[in-house]
Amino acid sequence: MKALSEFTIFILDQLTPLAPINVRRMFGAECLFKNGKMFAIINHEQMYLKANNDTAHHFIQRDCEPFSYLTTRAGIQKRVLLHYYQLPESALDDVDELCDWVRLGILASQP
Numbered sequence: 001m002k003a004l005s006e007f008t009i010f011i012l013d014q015l016t017p018l019a020p021i022n023v024r025r026m027f028g029a030e031c032l033f034k035n036g037k038m039f040a041i042i043n044h045e046q047m048y049l050k051a052n053n054d055t056a057h058h059f060i061q062r063d064c065e066p067f068s069y070l071t072t073r074a075g076i077q078k079r080v081l082l083h084y085y086q087l088p089e090s091a092l093d094d095v096d097e098l099c100d101w102v103r104l105g106i107l108a109s110q111p
Contacts (some may be wrong), residue, residue: 011098021033046086056085059086066085085101
């Protein structure tokens with residue numbers, strides 16, 4: 001199995017207060033899981049957190065970009081947006097802020 005990226009290792013270290021968190025590789029990204037539910041995507045040293053109707057406004061207010069990817073069907077290329085938003089950059093400098101944002105992602109992922 002390929003080693004985790006340095007960025008993912010850094011994030012997991014910062015999220016120790018929220019342990020246990022599991023990591024699985026999916027779609028070329030590293031995905032974080034809590035209680036069997038995916039709450040984050042780490043792709044190209046960017047972290048995206050799951051959002052729902054109750055939490056999305058927190059990300060939108062901070063101008064966080066949604067996670068998207070390109071797909072081709074029947075020869076037509078289309079951009080697909082997922083309900084995951086980029087972590088505010090300031091959260092990488094403050095463990096408490098990071099954990100607060102991650103809690104929103106975990107909340108959105110749980111039934």
